[in-house]
Amino acid sequence: MTRILVLYYSSYGHVRALAEAEAEGARSVPGTHVDLRLVPETVPEDIRQKVGFAQDETPVAAPADLESYDAIIFGTPTLFGMMAGQMKSFLDQAGGLWARNALVGKVAAVFTSTGSQHGGHEATLLSTQIPLQHFGMLIAGMPYTFAGQTTAEGIVGGAPYGAGTIAGADGSRAPTETDLAGARFQGAHVARIAGRLAGANLQVEAA
Numbered sequence: 001m002t003r004i005l006v007l008y009y010s011s012y013g014h015v016r017a018l019a020e021a022e023a024e025g026a027r028s029v030p031g032t033h034v035d036l037r038l039v040p041e042t043v044p045e046d047i048r049q050k051v052g053f054a055q056d057e058t059p060v061a062a063p064a065d066l067e068s069y070d071a072i073i074f075g076t077p078t079l080f081g082m083m084a085g086q087m088k089s090f091l092d093q094a095g096g097l098w099a100r101n102a103l104v105g106k107v108a109a110v111f112t113s114t115g116s117q118h119g120g121h122e123a124t125l126l127s128t129q130i131p132l133q134h135f136g137m138l139i140a141g142m143p144y145t146f147a148g149q150t151t152a153e154g155i156v157g158g159a160p161y162g163a164g165t166i167a168g169a170d171g172s173r174a175p176t177e178t179d180l181a182g183a184r185f186q187g188a189h190v191a192r193i194a195g196r197l198a199g200a201n202l203q204v205e206a207a
């Protein structure tokens with residue numbers, strides 16, 4: 001089985017909805033096992049309740065878990081034009097994996113939810129890929145074979161760099177069917193690539 005992890009952080013549920021669509025897409029590829037996991041929360045419980053964060057019973061991942069997957073799909077809201085601190089903190093704790101080249105050659109993909117169309121949607125998709133390239137991961141985007149991203153009718157999330165949705169300034173806008181289809185497409189795309197690479201030893205030792 002090709003092992004895929006969909007790892008995400010979400011305060012208000014938009015990224016979670018996309019994460020479930022990514023997992024659904026990955027599971028649609030035969031021979032694929034998919035786990036859905038959260039990165040640990042850093043906001044205190046009393047603040048979470050005060051600002052109305054959504055409850056999420058999805059199991060929490062530890063950085064060491066990453067090594068056991070063939071591909072990891074990372075989901076984060078856009079916060080101040082980049083990934084959430086919760087996700088960055090999680091990646092910063094994976095230094096031991098970096099030191100052992102443990103993630104080299106694994107497939108990675110990114111998706112996001114952003115409040116406004118031009119509030120950092122593509123910047124988040126691209127900048128989240130930077131640490132993943134430091135790990136030596138191979139980045140899979142959301143290619144134009146997902147034609148839904150080419151429409152100029154209405155608001156559409158996502159880009160060639162990854163799937164996405166636009167939550168609206170007050171977070172009241174749910175992911176559209178096109179946005180969810182993009183996430184499912186990306187999940188299946190990652191699973192197919194990871195399946196092809198399974199068994200390839202890309203962790204070449206340093207010369």
Ligand SMILES: Cc1cc2nc3c(=O)[nH]c(=O)nc-3n(C[C@H](O)[C@H](O)[C@H](O)COP(=O)(O)O)c2cc1C
Nearest residue numbers: 010011012013014015079080081113114115116119
């Ligand atoms: C602290 C904070 C910073 C944010 N920064 C941005 C931003 O830079 N650009 C933007 O368009 N939306 C921004 N937002 C809105 C979030 O992107 C939006 O709430 C998020 O996409 C919802 O995802 P979630 O439901 O999975 O938490 C911000 C929200 C918070 C709470």
